Amino acid sequence: MTPPVFAHGSLRLYLLALLDEQPRHGYELIQALSERFGGTYSPSAGTIYPRLSKLEEEGLVSKSTDGRKTVYEITDAGRAELEARRPELDAIENEVTDSVRRLADGVRAEVNDAMRSLRAELASAAREAKRSATKTSASTAGGTSTTGWGGDARVETSRAVHEADLVLSEFRQQLRTDLRTQANRGRVTPESVTLLKARLAQVRADVLATLPEH
Structure with a gap:
C-alpha cells in the first residue's frame, strides 16, 4: 500500500523529482524510492509504470528505448510543475528524512539494550568469580598467601570485564557512526535491524557459554 506521504498525487511529484536528478528506467526508479525510504517502502512495477504512463500522457516526461530498457526523462513542462x-x-523530503531517522533511532535503541544486557551478564559473572575466589582464599588462608590463585583470579576477572566493556563501547560507537552515515543516505532497512538483533543475540549466547556456571 502506498504510504501516507504519497497521498493525493505526491508519488507522481516524487517521480518527477527523481527524474529531474537524471533519466532513469522503471526499475531504477523503484530502487531509488526504496533507498530513499531506507527499505521501508518499495513500490511494485504495477504502482510505478501506470504513473509514468500518466506523466507521459500529460507531457511531463518523455521516454526512449535504450536496448531492451525504456528510459524516462523529465521534460521542460515537468520541470515547471x-x-x-x-x-x-520539500515537505515530502522532510517526511522521508524523518522516517529514515526514526528507523536508525530504533536500531540504536536495540543495540543499546543488547549492550546493557551483555554488560549485566558480564558483571554478574565477575561478581560470582570474585565470591568464588574469596571462598577459595579463605579456605587456604592457614598456610597460603592471599596473593595466590584467589587474588590472581580476581585481578584477571576484573581486567577481563574492563576489557569487555571497552570492546562493547567501541562497537557501539562505531556502529552508531555507521548507522548515522547510512541513514543520511537512506540505506538503513528493517532487514538490517533484524540481522543485527539476531547476531547480537548469538554473540551474547556465545559469550555466556564461556562463563562458569553459577
Whole structure:
C-alpha cells in the first residue's frame, strides 16, 4: 500500500523529482524510492509504470528505448510543475528524512539494550568469580598467601570485564557512526535491524557459554 506521504498525487511529484536528478528506467526508479525510504517502502512495477504512463500522457516526461530498457526523462513542462510544487516536494523530503531517522533511532535503541544486557551478564559473572575466589582464599588462608590463585583470579576477572566493556563501547560507537552515515543516505532497512538483533543475540549466547556456571 502506498504510504501516507504519497497521498493525493505526491508519488507522481516524487517521480518527477527523481527524474529531474537524471533519466532513469522503471526499475531504477523503484530502487531509488526504496533507498530513499531506507527499505521501508518499495513500490511494485504495477504502482510505478501506470504513473509514468500518466506523466507521459500529460507531457511531463518523455521516454526512449535504450536496448531492451525504456528510459524516462523529465521534460521542460515537468520541470515547471516540479518548481511550482516545490514546497510540497520539500515537505515530502522532510517526511522521508524523518522516517529514515526514526528507523536508525530504533536500531540504536536495540543495540543499546543488547549492550546493557551483555554488560549485566558480564558483571554478574565477575561478581560470582570474585565470591568464588574469596571462598577459595579463605579456605587456604592457614598456610597460603592471599596473593595466590584467589587474588590472581580476581585481578584477571576484573581486567577481563574492563576489557569487555571497552570492546562493547567501541562497537557501539562505531556502529552508531555507521548507522548515522547510512541513514543520511537512506540505506538503513528493517532487514538490517533484524540481522543485527539476531547476531547480537548469538554473540551474547556465545559469550555466556564461556562463563562458569553459577
